[in-house]
Amino acid sequence: MNFKEIEKKWQDIWEEGKYFVAQNGGNKEKYYILVEFPYPSGAGLHVGHVRSYTAQDAMARMKRMQGFNVLYPMGWDAFGAPAEQYAIKNHIHPKEAVKENIKTFKGQMKSLGFSFDWTREFSTTDPEYYKWTQWQFLQFYKHGMAYKDTIPVNWCPNCKTVLSNEDAAGGVCERCGTKVVQKEKSQWMLRMSDYSEDLLQGLNDTNFAEKVKLGQINWIGKSTGAHVDFKIKGTDKTFTVFTTRCDTLYGATYCVLAPEHEYVDEITTEEHREEVLEYKKNCLLKNEMERTELNKEKTGVFTGAYAINPVNNEEIPIYISDYVLASYGTGSIMAVPAHDERDYEFAKKFNLPIKQVIAKNFVGTGSSALRSDKQDTYRDVVVAVIKHPTEEKYLCVKNNKFGWINFVMGGIEKEETVVDAAIREIKEETGYSDIVIDHEMEFVYFDNFYAAHKDVNRHITAHTVVGKLKSLEQVAISSEEASINSLMWIDKDKLIDELSTPAHKYDAERTLNGEGAMVEDGVHVNSQELDGLNKQDAIDKMIAWLTEHKCGEAKVNYKMRDWIFSRQRFWGEPIPMIYCEKCGWQPMKEEDLPLLLPDVAEYEPTENGESPLANITDWVNTTCPCCGGAARRETDTMPNWAGSSWYFLRFMDAHNDKEFASMDAMKYWQRVDWYNGGMEHTARHLLYARFWVQFLYNYGLVPNKEMIWTRVSHGMVLGSNNEKMSKSKGNVVNPDDIVREYGADTLRVYEMFMGDYQQDAPWSTDSLRGCKRFIDKVIRLKDKVNNESGYSKDLENLIHKTIKKVTNDLGTMGYNTAVSALMILANALDEKETITRDDYHILLVLLNPIAPHVTEELNEQLGYSRICESEWPKYDEEKTIDNEKEIGVQVNGKLRASIKISVSDSEEVIKEKALQQDNVIKFTEGKEIVKVIVIPGRIVNIVVK
């Protein structure tokens, strides 16, 4: 069979017959399947595109046969940097290059037989389309959702261009390697942060995969906390900090403002001015990458000013540091070094006080649980973590009566320091006398337990000291002490396991892994009215207090920021705004849209980083829509994300020249039922698109607040070396080559069979050949077809099972197992001398969504009507049930035999059969049968003793 000929033949038939053209309306139930439209790059279609387009194509073909009105559209997301770069180099308009690339892509897609509705095709670069992107921008503007703001951008001083974060990856310009710096620029912004909560809540009205939802939730980054106002000493000024832990306010020992904070200049004292200015200057030189680099040592300077802590009127110093970000919260923080790692690090470096306000609170369990009938005793205790003089071992004592293993510990006497108490206890309990105490740990903790050896409840405040022995010099210990404890040295790797009490394990952990800030939960201390409370109660109480005293309130913050909507590029949608000296920024009149990109031959950016459009004076100079005076156009263009934020709406009514899409059309299609795309787009693209839709919904322009129901993401097709395909690695597979050599159907089957659709999978040409063999087998099977109709009796069961399996799998992305099921059916047909027409026909129909060309051809040769006009086969549940089945027989959970059972067999019969098996008898003989578990149709397990 000449697959080139038949592929062309059927592609033409489908197109001429308009089989895949969707109508807006009719009696059929609608179903909207969408794949992310591609950026038509010069490289042509990637085998990765083929994977997801085939998957959704299979689903679309099945759904159509099941009687749905399926919309499966395709278009082009063609604005973007590569076309612009190409234009700069070759001095041709990017739209020419885009036209070429689209032609290539479309040809490739057609050669693969995808059932797209090409009548709805468009490109985001078509003026008929971007007219509406511009129109929607004007709606954003008119509703106060678009505004201008000055924000820092990545700037390459060498190329003199603004770089996207992607192009500035690693802090250097992608093209020339120059260090990227920050430059202030006035940009259009969309108030996306206003929609944070709606975007979060809206996820409940979607059926996105859980990991997709999580990606969105993380990106939105909601955190609940409080605002706290701090007065600045000696002024009438106040600044506000955002904190999620207002309960630790008593532990705030300093404040930090972002270097960009508006108060910095005002509050800095003369004495510190020079230093502060210097620090601010250095920050500007750094780019975002350097500033946020992990493990970077904290830097900062003191402003000379003091803030007043509202809860206790303590004066605490105000620093500036770049670890506080101007763009999050209020751009200023209260620092609680005892309980925040960053603050701790900063405090250590600048020698600032660290004040504990939360203490870990251990409560005994089991035999050491507090007893209500026992006396409560309270004491301060020292715990000594003492290292061996030469080895990596720690000194512990084992209680001879109870077997407890602990560090040396004991009560602190009146008038005694913690260190003195430690040295005394060590001497008394172990006799070691050559001790150096290195330090006392910063944080005390509580331990509460019933002390069996004293028969009282103990409530301990533990002070931990860390030290070592200089030598093993020992003095004699009292016989009484010797009878209570025996000393032991425990290796550091076993220490945590061997110690008996959680509190001592905790001491060991902090000793071995570093002390740092105390970030765990506990009870409040040193916090007056909060003392003894847990975290949540303390937060609630503090918020109430702050609110009452008008120096703070509950506050929710989101990481998600407003959308920077300007790009200093040529190849994007022009922003339809005009600047007039008299009237300020004015929107273009809607009837003047679209604002077309000019036809010129130079696309170089300007010296000062303006969009290339700024050089095109004819285009820039215009008149003010308001006063008619001379004015200038905005020269920035929209980001790539703009056009793709609403394209799925346009597909519902692709050629409407009155509206972006009619409400009738949108109400008919309602929403995208199934949206497939790459994992890399699940955070940003999806969030932008949802934001766009929610905005339109709020102004009555779309029928639903969420217009996408299910979102799934596909895995990548990797090179055969298991790495991402790239030219430089030489592992790129061109789908054209595969189609030419093996045919479109083979490529489609292979890409569906290669592995779990949602997982990455490496390319394997060997495996592809296996799929070719499968197709060849299907073709050969035609020779076995006899004149009988109806299914062969002995195949009936398998056929019904296969229909069920394929139907389910194509609806749940189990493409690889669907292909596998079809291979099993084909093998079964192959085993027979002859097969009926219907045996063969069902195989063709079930395989058709994945391999449409060859199956239509064989089907036609057999004299059936076209598959694309047929109904999807149904299965009879009754007939999918096996009459006979082989199940395993286990003895004590180990497989010993298998038996054939029939559906009609009762449990008793099955039990009987199982027990009669030779090998079962071997393992049950002479043993008591405790019970026999029969799981119908699955397994028998005989439990013996």
Place this chain on the structure above:
RNA sequence: GCCUAAGUGGCGGAAUAGGUAGACGCACAGGACUUAAAAUCCUGCGAGCUUAAUCACUCGUGCCGGUUCAAGUCCGGCCUUAGGCACCA
């Protein structure tokens, strides 16, 4: 560091809801057909042990423990890899 996903033969991967691990395919080996090759067909294919060959047995789904009659699947604790986020107070 945090979040997410995933670790199963030589390889890609199967395994409803805990119930015969390795479906299906690839690769490999042996054989048939052929003058020969390709194509096709047949047989074998986790490891070990045993056997003349079978049968049987033991181990086996990243590691350690647990729950259960029964664990790739559930629970606890780790390790590794990939992707995303990253000083978010």
